[in-house]
Amino acid sequence: MIKIFDFLWLPQLSIQSFLFASFLGLITITLYRNFIVPYRKLSKLGINVSPPMPLLGNMLDYGSTNRHIAQVKRQELYGNVCGTLFFHIPNLWVGDPEMLKIITVKEFSNFANRFSLTKPRPPFDKTVVQLKDQDWKRVRTILIPTFSTSKLKGIMPLITDAGDNLIKTMSKAEEEGRAIDMWRTCGVYTMKVILATVFGIDFESKEQEKKLTESAARLFRNTNGVIQFFSIFLTPLFRMVEPLLGGNLVKSTIYLAKTAENVLRERRRNLKNGIPCRRDILQQMIEAGDGDKLTDEEIIAQAFIFLIAGYDTTANTLGFASYSLATNPDVQKKLRDEIDSLCPDANSIDYDTLFSLPYLDMVISETLRMYPPAYFVNREAKEDITINGLLVPKDIMVSFPIYGIHHNPELWPKPNEFIPERFSPEEKAKQIPCSYLPFGGGPRNCVGMRLALLEAKLALVKIIQNFELKTVAETEIPLKLRSGTTLSPFNGAYVGLTRRY
Numbered sequence: 215m216i217k218i219f220d221f222l223w224l225p226q227l228s229i230q231s232f233l234f235a236s237f238l239g240l241i242t243i244t245l246y247r248n249f250i251v252p253y254r255k256l257s258k259l260g261i262n263v264s265p266p267m268p269l270l271g272n273m274l275d276y277g278s279t280n281r282h283i284a285q286v287k288r289q290e291l292y293g294n295v296c297g298t299l300f301f302h303i304p305n306l307w308v309g310d311p312e313m314l315k316i317i318t319v320k321e322f323s324n325f326a327n328r329f330s331l332t333k334p335r336p337p338f339d340k341t342v343v344q345l346k347d348q349d350w351k352r353v354r355t356i357l358i359p360t361f362s363t364s365k366l367k368g369i370m371p372l373i374t375d376a377g378d379n380l381i382k383t384m385s386k387a388e389e390e391g392r393a394i395d396m397w398r399t400c401g402v403y404t405m406k407v408i409l410a411t412v413f414g415i416d417f418e419s420k421e422q423e424k425k426l427t428e429s430a431a432r433l434f435r436n437t438n439g440v441i442q443f444f445s446i447f448l449t450p451l452f453r454m455v456e457p458l459l460g461g462n463l464v465k466s467t468i469y470l471a472k473t474a475e476n477v478l479r480e481r482r483r484n485l486k487n488g489i490p491c492r493r494d495i496l497q498q499m500i501e502a503g504d505g506d507k508l509t510d511e512e513i514i515a516q517a518f519i520f521l522i523a524g525y526d527t528t529a530n531t532l533g534f535a536s537y538s539l540a541t542n543p544d545v546q547k548k549l550r551d552e553i554d555s556l557c558p559d560a561n562s563i564d565y566d567t568l569f570s571l572p573y574l575d576m577v578i579s580e581t582l583r584m585y586p587p588a589y590f591v592n593r594e595a596k597e598d599i600t601i602n603g604l605l606v607p608k609d610i611m612v613s614f615p616i617y618g619i620h621h622n623p624e625l626w627p628k629p630n631e632f633i634p635e636r637f638s639p640e641e642k643a644k645q646i647p648c649s650y651l652p653f654g655g656g657p658r659n660c661v662g663m664r665l666a667l668l669e670a671k672l673a674l675v676k677i678i679q680n681f682e683l684k685t686v687a688e689t690e691i692p693l694k695l696r697s698g699t700t701l702s703p704f705n706g707a708y709v710g711l712t713r714r715y
């Protein structure tokens with residue numbers, strides 16, 4: 215009897231023990247490889263490391279929508295250079311302007327690429343954001359002339375149309391006496407600009423306009439950065455599962471890509487037959503490059519990345535600027551005086567005038583300092599390199615805490631006050647290089663910066679020509695922020711309007 219009992223239970227016990235020991239072993243190995251090793255890698259550098267959680271790292275520091283606050287707090291606690299874990303990936307945060315200058319400019323060849331978390335799928339693997347080294351250089355070189363002053367002047371009529379539409383929407387809100395969310399309203403404007411200029415879409419009807427605008431908006435409506443990330447890069451599993459779960463992201467992406475493909479095909483046909491084409495960014499991409507041209511696949515990839523990189527960032531900037539003007543009436547008056555004297559009506563808005571309004575430029579610069587939509591960027595270290603005595607190891611993710619840098623009181627006294635005068639020519643001359651990075655830095659900076667500034671300036675001039683912005687009950691003061699894929703207003707940017715004429 216005892217023998218039988220032994221026979222039945224001992225092996226069972228030993229299997230249980232074996233499974234338990236294996237489970238413990240697996241956990242220990244996983245923790246060791248994905249927590250202890252990367253943590254040690256950072257600690258060995260002699261920098262302060264923010265205490266991470268096993269496996270999650272510092273992902274939840276200060277909450278998932280307060281990553282901009284985490285940058286400021288880390289700066290206060292650990293200094294301008296410190297370490298965190300992005301899940302298990304060691305992340306070196308560099309908020310020191312001197313080091314940033316070396317990373318972005320002097321040692322550019324060692325930090326030319328962004329850190330890749332996943333391998334993107336076609337066509338997103340062909341975007342200028344994702345490409346590396348020579349492949350990146352080739353596409354970026356072809357793209358640069360697309361955003362030149364003369365090319366941007368050519369698309370002014372398309373941006374002006376979208377701007378007129380923005381004023382119509384605002385007029386309706388003013389007539390109805392209701393507050394308006396300038397963040398969402400300006401989102402419609404920046405979406406129209408990208409669809410018209412980059413996707414080459416000439417809306418044939420209101421219905422088509424609505425369908426296309428809604429499809430593009432769907433790529434952004436979900437503020438969950440992770441879902442957006444998967445939808446953007448369309449990992450195979452996501453591509454299969456999302457439509458089955460009733461989602462529209464994959465469908466919208468395919469619809470937009472198909473529309474752009476059709477426009478491209480028609481443009482190529484027209485070009486062959488000598489039929490003049492609309493002068494937009496899509497056309498510039500088709501014609502750009504001498505011997506070496508972008509393929510259709512590459513053009514569509516860039517169109518998508520321009521939509522992703524350009525829609526939200528510029529809309530957020532306009533939302534933040536409208537809020538800042540409403541809450542700072544003195545600044546708004548100064549801007550209004552400048553616009554009234556140098557650009558008094560719709561007919562006087564042209565490219566050169568927009569770029570010669572000094573106070574407008576100062577207001578936008580201060581908006582981007584206080585509320586940088588791209589609140590962090592990163593680079594990958596190609597080789598081990600020592601910068602100002604700090605060893606930056608090969609393959610490490612190097613991040614720039616843009617929000618933290620812009621709110622560092624040593625660089626920007628009274629960082630939480632909206633003071634456009636910080637960007638007067640005299641003050642600008644005193645600025646420490648790399649202490650202001652709303653568009654990133656060095657040769658890998660934002661390729662769409664001029665388009666973004668043109669869009670923002672044109673919209674703000676039109677807004678100020680037509681309305682006075684004021685705070686109302688719906689205006690949230692101070693404005694609550696959300697750090698997701700970009701830094702945006704958490705609950706919108708509501709202001710009241712009074713028509714000026």
Ligand code: HEM
Pocket residue numbers: 342343344354519520521523524525527528531586587588591592651652653654655656657658659660661662663665666667
């Ligand atoms: C206010 C609006 C915008 C802001 C604040 C902004 C900011 C940035 C930042 C910080 C970067 C990373 C730079 C770096 O790594 O050093 C970037 C890259 C980029 N941006 Fe923008 N951006 C804006 C608008 C636009 C627009 C309108 C477009 C295109 C239509 C655009 C296209 C891109 C592209 C393609 C890159 C990647 C460049 C490369 O890797 O070579 N951005 N942007």
